[in-house]
Amino acid sequence: MTDQEAGRADRVVMRDIRKRYGMVDALRGVTLRVGPGEVVGLVGDNAAGKSTLMKVLAGAVVPDSGEIVFDGRPVAFASPKDARELGIEMVYQDLALCDDIDVAGNLFLGRxxxxxxxxMLDVRRMHADARRHLDALNIRIPLTDIPVGGLSGGQRQAVAIARAVTFGPKLLILDEPTAALAVAEVETVLELIKTVSAQDVSVILITHRLQDLFRVCDRLCVMYEGTLRADLDARSTSLERLVSEIVAHDEEDKEGRRR
Amino acid sequence: MTPTKTATGAGTSRRVVTTRSARASAHIGRHAQTIAIAAVLVVLLIFFAFSADRFATTGNIFNLLRQIAPTLVVATAMTFVISTSGIDLSVGSTVALSGSLLAIVLQHGWNPTLALVAILALGALIGFVNGWFSSYQNIPPFIVTLAMLSIMRGTALRATEGYSTPIDGDLWIVQIGQGRIAGVPVPAILAVIIALVGWLVLTRTPFGRYVIGLGSNGESLRRAGVNTRKVGLTVYVLTGLAAAVAGVLIATRLSSGSSNAGSGFELEVITAVVLGGTSLFGGRASMLGTILGALTLGVIANGLVLLHVSPFYVQIVQGGILLLAIFANSKVWAKFGAIRK
Known part of the structure; x- marks a missing residue:
């Protein structure tokens, strides 16, 4: 398959993405592709560049170089708004909520x-729609007019997830979406991922809960120090293999240094 | 997380109850300072009504409203700036510059309407410069507006050579400061309208929502696709414009443009905003509080003068009340468990 053919078939292709913060090479030429309806698990140790790569895709970070092709067309995001307009939604690790604004306000922030x-704001419709969206996702937040700063960690995370999935995304990026959730709520999120991917929404999932990856992902991409080092089929990869790819994939290298 | 449906229902309703009470206490906590300043204002009003003979007369109340009109106008705009966790120290100098230039161009025979438009445009331009440096160049607004404070005051002094410039009392523009509609002074009417519009914009428009969001968590707002720089710039244009309006109000009330007008004005405005419960760290704002804060400052100044107390005490009392209000906000009201910053 040539590059062009791949570009047409894929929802998104990120090619040779590079980003440098002063002395730190956060991304050193990463290439990643995701098909329509595909669920890709993005894993790697801390500071491997997962979040930065996803922020590039969501328009929150502008890369130094590299190209992004979305639905066959080359795109360049100057701000998160550009990415959002194409249907790329992201749940950030820090949730990106405004604590002083109420639940409905955060859900609709920016739109x-x-x-x-x-x-004028249509405040009444905002609260009515927020109620509907939260109920549809089985998220139990009784009141939509309390500031999110007063919610529990799980509820805050649920608001962030609801915000991303509610507006019909084509590509959903979830950066540690389940970190603050209770067991049953994690199940809800995993079910949600399956549901949206069945509707042809592409999903990129970053998580440290490796067992979750095997339940929902089609492919597993392993990042290491700003590069993409392995692209594995989730169905044929074992947990041991994945772990070894994340932590010790250059075993020989380390052995060599140790001696 | 409960497995059965009935239990889930009970859990939800129990949660609704606890969340309702949490909401009520959060609500009180967020508005505690507005309530406190309203109480202080009522106490002051009662005190002066009984101790100063002429305090509770229509004439004096109108006079008081006319006196605080410039403060209220700029405090309305300053509420937006402080809500974004910014500050604008240049408003007092802008008052002096706009008043002085208004008098000067009128003396040169400019059409009053043209002069008014030009002065307001100048105020907006000063605000634009403040906003461009602080929002687009990320220079702390304290520094930017401190520099502008100095530059604008200097420009006003240079333009007037330190003298006051009289404004011809026959021009219609003088009515902005001195006129009355149905007995109510025009500055008071203008200030109330501007404050109401400010309240509407802050609480009911997307822009107002973004102002709060910018002060609460600017990066989150940016990632939500909002052009945060534009929002951050716009609030300074608002204070610049409001300061020009205040300059026109003061100059036309006194029929004279002075380069010494509005010294310390920025601190009075910031005091009014902070008294009202708007957080200097951004994210929490109360336009009603700002109105009450401005009224409180005006009542203290007016009442003490009527009591023949030395005017030097006015600032002491105003400062004392500010300190008490902030103390109460951070210590006494904290037990309501609202988000504290």
Whole structure:
């Protein structure tokens, strides 16, 4: 398959993405492709560059070089708004919520329902829609008019997830979406991933809960020090293999240094 | 997380109850300072009504409203700036510059309407410069507006050579400061309208929502796809514009443009905003509180003068009340468990 053919078949292709922060080479030429409806698990040790790579894809970080092809068209994101308009939604590790704004306000942040010709917020519709969206996702937050700063960690995470999945994304990026969730809530998120991917939504999942990856992912991509070092089929890969790819994939190298 | 449906239902309703009470206490906590300043204002009003003969007369109340009109106008805009966790120290100098230039261009025979528009545009431009440096260049607004404070005051002094410039009392523009509609002073009407519009914008528009979001967590707001720099710039344009309005109000009230007008004005405005419960760290704002704060400062100044207390005490009392209000906010009201910053 040539590059062009691949570009047409894939939801998104990131090619040779590089990003440097001063002395730190966060991304050293990463290439990643995700097909429509595919669930890709992105794993790697801390500081492997997973979050930075995903922020590039969500438009929150502008890369130094490299290209992104989305639905066959080359794109360049100057801000998260550009990515959002194409249907790329991300749940950030730090959730990216405004603590002083209420649940409904955070859910609709940046795309509030408006009235009076776009001049005014349609607050009533915001709360009604927020209620509907939260109920549809089985998220139990009884009141939509309390500031999210007053919610529990799990509830905050649920708000962040609801915000990303509610507006019909084509590509959903989840950066540690289950870290603060209770067991049953984790199940809900995993079910959610299966549901949206069945609807042809592509999902990229970053998580440290490796057992979750095997339940929902089609492919597993392992990052190491700013590079993509392994692209594995989730169905034929064992947990041991994955762990060894994450921590000790250059065993010989280390052995060599040790001696 | 309960397995059966009935238990789930019970759990949810129990949670609703606890969350309702949490919401109520959060609500009180968030508005504690607005409630406190309202109480202080009521106490002051009662005290002065009984101790100063002419305090509770219509004439004096109108006079008081006219006096605080410039403060209220700029405090309305300053509430937006402080909500983004910014600050604008240059408003007092902008008051002086806009008042002085208004008087000067009128003396040169400019059409008053044209002069008014030009002065307001100048105020907006000063705000634009403040906003560009602080929002687009990420220079701390304290430094940017401190520099502008100095530059604008200097420009006003240079333009007037330190003298006051009289404004011809026959021009219609003088009515902005001195006129009355149905007995109510025009500055008071203008200030109330501007404060109401400010309240509407802050609480009911996407822009107001983004202002709060910018002060609460700017990076989150940016990742939500909002052009945070534009929001951050716009609030300074608002204070610049408001300061020009205040400059026009003061100059036309006194029929004279002075380069010494508005010294210490920025601190009075910031005091009014902070008294009202708007957090200097951003994210929490109360336009009603700002109005009450400005009224409180005005009532203290007006009442003490009527009591024939030395005017030097006015600042002492205003400062004392500010310190008490902030102390109460951080210590006494903290037990309501609202988000503290």
């Amino acid at each position: 509030e329902p408006r009235r009076a010709g776009g001049m």
